[in-house]
Amino acid sequence: MSKKSIVTDRSRRKFMQSAAVGATAAVIAPSFIMSPRMANAATLGNVHIEAAKKAKELATGRNITLKVLQPSGSLGNVKPVADQFTALTGVAVEYLEVPLGEITQKILLEAVAKSGAFDLALPATFGMPDLVESGILVNLDQYASKYEPEGFQDDALFSTGDYYKGSLYGYQTDGDTYVMFYNKDWLENSDENKKFADKNGYELKVPDTWEELDAMMAHFHRPDKGMYGGALFRTQYFLAWEWWVRFHAKGFFPLDDNLNPQINNAAGVEALEEMVAASKHLYPGARTNGLFENFEAFGAGDKFCNIGWGGTQKFLNSDKSSIKGRMAFGPTPGGIVDGKLLRTPYFNWGWNYVVSSVSAEPEIAYLLTLYACSPAMSTVAVRDPDGYFDPFRGAHYEDDAIIKTYSPEFLEVHKASMEGSIPDLYLKGQGEYFDELRTNLGAADAETKTAKQALDDTAKSWERITRRMGKRSQGVQWSFLKSIYPSSIRNRLK
Amino acid sequence: MNRIPFNIRLVLPAQLTIMAIVVVPTVILLWLAHTDWQPTQNIPWFDAEFYWFWNFYDLWYDERFINSVFRTLFVVATCIAVELFLALGLALLFLDEWPWRKVAVSIIILPMMIIPVDAANAFFMLFNERGPINHLITVITGEVFEFSWLSHPTWAMVPIMLAEIWQWTPLMFLLVLTGLMNLPENQIRAAVGLGASPARIFFRVMLPLLVPVISIAVVIRAIETFKIFDPVYILTRGQPGGATETISMYMYNGAFVYFRMGYIAAAALLVLFVVVSVCLVLAKPLRKHG
Numbered sequence: 046m047s048k049k050s051i052v053t054d055r056s057r058r059k060f061m062q063s064a065a066v067g068a069t070a071a072v073i074a075p076s077f078i079m080s081p082r083m084a085n086a087a088t089l090g091n092v093h094i095e096a097a098k099k100a101k102e103l104a105t106g107r108n109i110t111l112k113v114l115q116p117s118g119s120l121g122n123v124k125p126v127a128d129q130f131t132a133l134t135g136v137a138v139e140y141l142e143v144p145l146g147e148i149t150q151k152i153l154l155e156a157v158a159k160s161g162a163f164d165l166a167l168p169a170t171f172g173m174p175d176l177v178e179s180g181i182l183v184n185l186d187q188y189a190s191k192y193e194p195e196g197f198q199d200d201a202l203f204s205t206g207d208y209y210k211g212s213l214y215g216y217q218t219d220g221d222t223y224v225m226f227y228n229k230d231w232l233e234n235s236d237e238n239k240k241f242a243d244k245n246g247y248e249l250k251v252p253d254t255w256e257e258l259d260a261m262m263a264h265f266h267r268p269d270k271g272m273y274g275g276a277l278f279r280t281q282y283f284l285a286w287e288w289w290v291r292f293h294a295k296g297f298f299p300l301d302d303n304l305n306p307q308i309n310n311a312a313g314v315e316a317l318e319e320m321v322a323a324s325k326h327l328y329p330g331a332r333t334n335g336l337f338e339n340f341e342a343f344g345a346g347d348k349f350c351n352i353g354w355g356g357t358q359k360f361l362n363s364d365k366s367s368i369k370g371r372m373a374f375g376p377t378p379g380g381i382v383d384g385k386l387l388r389t390p391y392f393n394w395g396w397n398y399v400v401s402s403v404s405a406e407p408e409i410a411y412l413l414t415l416y417a418c419s420p421a422m423s424t425v426a427v428r429d430p431d432g433y434f435d436p437f438r439g440a441h442y443e444d445d446a447i448i449k450t451y452s453p454e455f456l457e458v459h460k461a462s463m464e465g466s467i468p469d470l471y472l473k474g475q476g477e478y479f480d481e482l483r484t485n486l487g488a489a490d491a492e493t494k495t496a497k498q499a500l501d502d503t504a505k506s507w508e509r510i511t512r513r514m515g516k517r518s519q520g521v522q523w524s525f526l527k528s529i530y531p532s533s534i535r536n537r538l539k
Numbered sequence: 540m541n542r543i544p545f546n547i548r549l550v551l552p553a554q555l556t557i558m559a560i561v562v563v564p565t566v567i568l569l570w571l572a573h574t575d576w577q578p579t580q581n582i583p584w585f586d587a588e589f590y591w592f593w594n595f596y597d598l599w600y601d602e603r604f605i606n607s608v609f610r611t612l613f614v615v616a617t618c619i620a621v622e623l624f625l626a627l628g629l630a631l632l633f634l635d636e637w638p639w640r641k642v643a644v645s646i647i648i649l650p651m652m653i654i655p656v657d658a659a660n661a662f663f664m665l666f667n668e669r670g671p672i673n674h675l676i677t678v679i680t681g682e683v684f685e686f687s688w689l690s691h692p693t694w695a696m697v698p699i700m701l702a703e704i705w706q707w708t709p710l711m712f713l714l715v716l717t718g719l720m721n722l723p724e725n726q727i728r729a730a731v732g733l734g735a736s737p738a739r740i741f742f743r744v745m746l747p748l749l750v751p752v753i754s755i756a757v758v759i760r761a762i763e764t765f766k767i768f769d770p771v772y773i774l775t776r777g778q779p780g781g782a783t784e785t786i787s788m789y790m791y792n793g794a795f796v797y798f799r800m801g802y803i804a805a806a807a808l809l810v811l812f813v814v815v816s817v818c819l820v821l822a823k824p825l826r827k828h829g
Contacts, residue, residue: 150795150796150798153578153579153798154578156578156579156581157578175579178579178580178581179578179579179580179581180581279690280690280778281776281778281779281780329668329685329687330668330669330687332687332689332690332779333667333668333687333689333690473579474579474797476796476797477797477799480792480796480797484603484778484780484781485780486780487778487779487780487781488692488779488780488781488782489780490779490780491690491691491692491779491780491782492692493692493780493782494780499780502602509597513575
């Protein structure tokens with residue numbers, strides 16, 4: 046029987062213990078762990094070959110074309126893998142690209158239309174709960190027990206988003222944990238170091254806490270000299286993610302056990318006030334620039350720090366960036382809780398391979414999913430310099446091409462962050478919860494609301510959303526979600 | 540069948556078709572407005588649980604909805620006022636024949652023919668931190684000006700309204716010009732003969748005669764402006780912090796991002812009520828003119 050790695054430090058026993066904390070979690074959690082796994086010949090090393098063999102068998106004598114709905118820009122990651130699948134199985138693959146931010150909506154539309162427009166899709170991981178609830182995703186437990194080899198999910202450094210209420214609905218294909226980028230030249234400048242140390246009482250370094258980072262951004266922010274404290278996002282789509290880390294680093298879960306919001310407690314307000322204050326030390330485009338503009342902005346080399354993902358590093362470590370080779374990296378800063386440093390790295394994006402419940406060939410679609418996410422083939426996908434899928438399996442961190450693309454220094458930080466990441470708010474209605482949060486954080490950042498007002502308004506909206514979504518059902522998933530926070534973090538959060 | 544008059548029989552098929560087109564979606568809208576149906580519930584819309592009037596109750600306390608309605612009314616009032624002022628001025632300028640007049644009219648109405656998304660995108664580029672507007676201010680003042688128009692809670696609405704005014708003043712201009720060209724000349728000649736000043740002729744003779752045309756133009760533009768979406772979506776998406784969220788943006792997010800079909804159907808009904816009320820007020824002068 047395979048141990049599922051929905052917790053990084055998760056032995057099955059530990060997981061069961063934590064799940065037992067909440068009776069509801071205990072009811073749902075073991076359903077996949079205890080599912081009987083049929084004996085199959087696949088191992089981690091040959092799962093892609095076995096999956097292709099089985100798909101070929103199933104497709105024999107038929108002309109099958111699988112349609113993949115994918116976020117724009119990911120063709121470089123998906124196509125090389127799918128081409129090999131086609132070569133091995135004879136199953137053709139067609140690609141349908143939609144804008145990054147709209148893929149969840151497109152899949153939800155299919156839940157209504159049931160047109161069979163696609164067989165597989167790659168939604169953002171945080172959109173999975175809504176997709177599951179809409180009925181558009183195939184529950185993969187039966188296929189996993191048939192084809193998934195021992196240790197397949199254990200090998201993935203973050204697979205929490207693959208599960209909803211205890212069942213498997215997709216496979217992670219992108220290691221999107223938040224990582225910090227620093228201008229190494231500035232960080233190691235002895236004059237700057239002296240000035241900073243004289244004022245703050247400690248030397249420049251990769252910051253451990255948000256307080257230290259904010260102090261460093263303030264120190265380096267000299268717009269009249271063309272120097273800016275940071276390129277952190279302040280556009281609304283990204284805004285909530287930074288606050289989410291700042292808030293968790295103060296030692297709280299966003300909801301209590303009864304699903305009452307905790308985001309508007311004193312820690313939440315303080316985290317927001319600090320974030321708003323830090324906005325003054327960002328470059329002028331921080332509030333309007335999107336993802337790719339952010340890469341370019343930090344790539345110009347006139348900012349102290351940035352926040353981002355592996356995709357950010359792919360750009361910054363390329364010839365398009367003038368800061369290539371002159372960066373230091375760190376996990377997202379933490380906070381001091383009960384006298385000890387608490388870091389809460391955050392897996393906030395990522396993409397999952399999922400199978401459409403309207404697909405005429407769900408089993409073959411699943412096998413393509415398994416094939417694409419296997420250690421060997423996902424290495425091919427992550428390796429592609431034109432795509433944005435980032436390492437998420439142990440093998441990726443040992444691949445020469447991937448090491449060259451990302452740099453060993455970055456991968457070290459990335460791997461550690463992946464292993465200890467907290468999940469996103471994987472609840473039904475995640476988009477609505479976060480939209481309210483984003484809008485109100487945006488209002489606080491624009492100073493049209495105080496931090497307290499903004500978070501109180503968000504909390505009120507969250508209560509309404511929870512009521513609408515069904516408190517009991519949300520409670521089941523929340524208990525489950527809490528139980529799969531990394532234990533080193535979970536045990537310190539209130 | 541013989542009891543149905545011949546003329547009714549002739550129009551009945553067309554009337555029934557139109558009724559079906561109008562009535563069916565309206566009934567669906569009314570039904571959805573009284574449910575909390577979402578596609579994410581994995582049940583068909585006709586099986587949704589009846590929700591009574593809870594959507595309307597929630598909307599009453601939904602600060603974002605209320606704010607977006609008032610914000611949209613503000614945009615409508617501002618844009619229409621500016622468009623009307625500009626249109627009147629331009630129409631007076633183009634009332635008389637002068638060389639190249641027809642060419643100039645063609646040029647003036649060009650913005651109206653541009654796809655709204657493209658027009659909005661042009662304003663997005665213009666008002667970017669490093670865009671031509673800030674550059675122009677930098678050149679004029681001699682100091683680096685990097686104001687972030689699109690992320691300022693107060694100023695972000697300005698580029699949006701400018702985009703709308705720039706694109707749709709030509710329509711107002713055409714309507715007003717047509718009205719001016721069709722004014723009865725005898726009344727104006729009489730006023731001239733009696734020695735009235737041009738300003739007096741405009742305000743006391745021409746403007747009152749133009750009221751029906753202006754009313755129609757204002758109602759048409761008010762209905763259109765109330766639906767403002769493209770410039771908001773392209774320039775700010777309703778941000779920062781919802782400061783530029785108009786009713787269409789709010790409903791787009793609710794219906795097509797979060798799929799709250801029932802809730803947004805209720806919002807649509809309320810908005811319809813607001814739009815009809817506003818248009819009735821705006822069209823009031825028409826009633827005086829029969």
